[in-house]
Amino acid sequence: MDKIVTLLAPGGIDNLEVSGRVPQEPGASEIRIRHDAIGMNFLDIYHRRGLYALPAYPAVLGVEGAGIIEAIGSAVTDLKPGDRVVYAGAPVGAYAATRLLPAARAVRLPDGVSSKVAAASMLKGLTAYMLLTKTYCVEPGTTVLIHAAGGGLGSILVRWAKHLGATVIGTVSSEEKADLARRHGADHLIVGRNADVVAAVKARTGNSGVDVAYDGIGSGMLAKSIQSVRPFGVVATIGQAGGPIPPVSVDDLRPGKWLTHPSIMAYIADAPAYLTAAEAVVKMLACGITATIASEYPLEEAAEAQRYLEEGRAAGSLILVP
Structure with a gap:
């Protein structure tokens, strides 16, 4: 029997139940993957709370993982048992030792990239690709503001933005996370x-503001992000780990600031977009631009891992290991 963590109903971590399940046989276009590692994201918290409702309950959380293919369906021709793969996106269901997955979601891993690193990095890497190339085209000379620069997504955003030649201003909650962000190349x-985020950004940009701000904190930080962006700059709101976002008036966007709310799950639901982005992410992983693994938890301790993630204490990414 394989371990699986099931969400019985939306709510707190006490709604997560560990049980056993016999490995399932893949359908014609599916594979069965045995996870070496499962990535954790704040999206898992949103799913657990019910902020983003799942189709039905009980449900299995988790949108990324990496491991070895154990079995393939009759229509799968480009993958085989024994292949090392990583995936991210829908359908959810990663909090399990094995799972069925549409074969089109699986991306082969190069030998130099470990399953743990891949599982910790894939969705965050896809998000970074979307934010740095689609939401705003970051290039040499661009100045970016990255909130939670020492967190899971923030760490890979900092490294990738520096790879593209940007100047990075980051916000962090502690000196420990500041040290991590500095090691990844953050300039300020x-x-x-x-x-006082707004004053600090203005001081570091000659009072002009940044070209683009990436805000996954929400709460009152979005208003500060808008104030930190130059005229005709872009603010991307990508989450609300710090709490719900108060209403934003269109007057707050003067003179000509752009506010966008991109969704990584919607973006990678498009198969060609997913494969293009995934190829770019795997290349970055092979070059060493990865998320930093802060802690590993056994799969059966998923509830405790979610508690730690929800409290915002992790300096990097968390993974579950079956």
Whole structure:
């Protein structure tokens, strides 16, 4: 019997139940993957709380993982048992030792990239690709503001933005996370939950503001992000880990600031877009631009891992290991 973690109903971590399941046989266009590692994301918290409802309950959380193919369906021709693969996106269901997956979601891993690194990095890498190339085309000379620069997504955003030649201003909640962001190449850091972000950004940009801000904190930080962006710059709101976002007035966007709310799950639901982005991410992983693994938890301790993630204490990414 393989372990599986099931969400019985939307709510707290006490709604997560560990049980056993016999490995399933893949359908014609599916594979069965045995996970070496399962990536954790704040999206898992949103799914657990019910902020983003799942189709039915009980449900299995998790949108990314990496491991070895154990079995393939009769219509699968480009993958075989024994292949090492990584995946991200729908359908959810990664919190399990084995799972069925549409073969089209699986991407082969090069030998130099470990399953743990891939599982920690794939969805965050896809998000970074979307934000840095689609939401705003970052290039040499671009100045970016990255909130939670020492977190799971923030760490890979910092490294990829620097790879593209950008100047990176990051916000972090602690000196520990500041050290991590510095090691990843952040040029300027604003430390502390109560820091005057707007004043600090203006001081570091000659009062002009950044070209683009990436805000996954939400709450009152979005208003500060808007104030930190130059005229005709872009603010991407990508989450609300710090709490719900108050209403934003269109007057707050003067003079000509752009506010966008991209969805990585919607973006990679398009198969060609997913494969193009996934190829770019795997190349970056092979070059060493990866998420940093802060902690590993056994799969059966998924509830405790979610508690730690939800509290915002992780300096990097968390993974589950079956």
